[in-house]
Amino acid sequence: MAVDMPAPIRFGEIEAVPSKAKPDLPWRSFSEKRFESRKIVQKVFPVIPVEKNGQAELAVLRPGEIVKSDPVDEPTESGTPESPTPEAVQWVGYEQGNRQSLYSVLATHDFRMREKVSPRGLQNSSNMCFFNAVLQSLIHCEAMYALLRSIQNKAAFKIKSSTPVLDGLVSFVGFYGLQKSSTLSASAFYNTVSTHPNFKHLEPGRQEDAQEFLGYLLDTLEENFDAAEPAPGDEELIAKETPLKETIEEDADDSWTQIGKHNKKIESREAGRTDHSNPILVIFGGRLRSVLKKPGESDSITLESFQQVCVDISADKVESVQDAIDHMLEKEELQIESRNKTVVATKQLEFDRLPPILVVTVKRFTFTYNDGSLVFGKTSKSLAITNITVECSGVKVTYRPVALVYHHGPSATVGHYTADVLVGDTWYNTDDEYVRELSEPTTDSKSVYIIFYERI
Incomplete structure (x- = not known):
């Protein structure tokens, strides 16, 4: 079901100190509760569009960080923990309690999965055709698209991101697959990529070599996936993976x-x-x-x-x-x-x-x-x-x-x-x-x- 979506949120940083009122922000935070004397620092990262009950909502990839040492008391909602610990809050995603760590999603993902999506036009604001052509190709590799969709649907992310390019791509793919009635801008993801140290050579408005860009993008995504860290509760997955890693290290002699x-x-x-x-x-x-x-x-x-x-x-x-x-x-x-x-x-x-x-x-x-x-x-x-x-x-x-x-x-x-x-x-x-x-x-x-x- 296609729904109208708001424009993607740009990158930036905003501080909000709401008192006796819920924050008037274009994204969803932990809950709809009234915040008192707590300071919320919200990094405005890419958002994931989620269709719920026929309405489009934005799921923030980075939940707001509550700068307070006390445990956080959240109102009880259906399907969510009654008294989450600070560690649990750190890993909250769009729906608290239903999200996994990125590490867990990757460890349990079935790479035989395939998922396809109808093509959409991508806006070209300033010589971005090389960027658009590579994105179209990656999205229509069904194994890659299924992986990104799995991350979008299941993963929660830590407040301080160690995977910014992956986050931006997951957000972009979410918008790509949700609304098909109009063209889509990839500018927000381009801005994410261009500010990464691996892409210092990118200059806005300048045409680039698509093959070279694809190589840099795959290398950077590989680094981002390597940076996925386990969360509390992933101990069993870590135990299963350790023997494999030890075997790899033993066999990795050059x-x-x-x-x-x-x-x-x-x-x-x-x-x-x-x-x-x-x-x-x-x-x-x-x-x-x-x-x-x-x-x-x-x-x-x-x-x-x-x-x-x-x-x-x-x-x-x-x-x-x-x-x-x-x-x-x-x-x-x-x-x-x-x-x-x-x-x-x-x-x-x-x-x-x-x-x-x-x-x-x-x-x-x-x-x-x-x-x-x-x-x-x-x-x-x-x-x-x-x-x-x-x-x-x-x-x-x-x-x-x-x-x-x-x-x-x-x-x-x-x-x-x-x-x-x-x-x-x-x-x-x-x-x-x-x-x-x-x-x-x-x-x-x-x-x-x-x-x-x-x-x-």
Whole structure:
């Protein structure tokens, strides 16, 4: 049921000292009671829209902090604790007693869940098309959307946020899914992102590279998920998770020796994070295995984790995304120095772990120097976009495209970004405020830049 929503609350800070009257604020605090001589400091963070009894209400991600050492006496409401302790109040969400810590939500979330949402137009106030296209794509990755909705519906947050970007994204997704009758502004979430230390390079009004922004966003969300802390009552979850973490730490050595065929030693190294306890790694995280073979020496293996796979399309034989991936995995001959002589070695990439959502970035942009000046170029090559099949540990895995980001223009920071998204069996083109249904899915493009594939 669609309902009219108020505009999103902007970030800021406000102090209210109500006396003998309830605070006249555009969000809901702990209760409707009359506050006396207690000072409320309310950080105005993003809010989550909640539809209740046909009416839209705003659920604040950060409950008001009562600056008082005494236990707080709250009026008894149906379904809420009669006498919450200060610790319980600290974790209060929209409906007291019905919320979990973020840590608990993540520990109990079923990552097989899928949830879809109809596309909405996103306003473009100042060259935000790169931002909009990435958001549209992430939201229509059904595993990611289901996770964010689960957090929205279940999680309470501590007063002092250690997960600001995640909070902003959850709030934005809440508005995105609730009202479908008009376009939506992502400016509040953009402001959240742009003030984070990881995004110091963002400048309002300046076009950015969508692939670079996606990388920063996924890395920051990964950090935010790592910052999720257990709350009182999570002891059982912590006890269950401890053995797993200990196992991960034991196995996380960055170098070890493997035994290959004929008891031949294999030198192995690992780059990047290897455990998949973080939701971003669970959904988007994969791993590549690079095998270097030198005559008369042990094979050398390097394992490298990824959230995006970047493919080269410059070879003449590459006419599709499948061709580009196959080309990336081909065996390569190298001339290298070994034991004071030049030998011919071989190097080959393999998939060692595949994620539910495989993000493939096309190398469309080139950077060369001409007379001391950096020259930007773009490869406008047509690529067939269909299902792809990749092999991992001897098992073939098939993926289908569910979201595509396109770049229209001469270089990554000049031009315009749009996105196609799949909802059910129907493709939609999203171009900032405009959304239109496509009569058939895109199968060939000269401008596709990022493809989100879902494992079938």
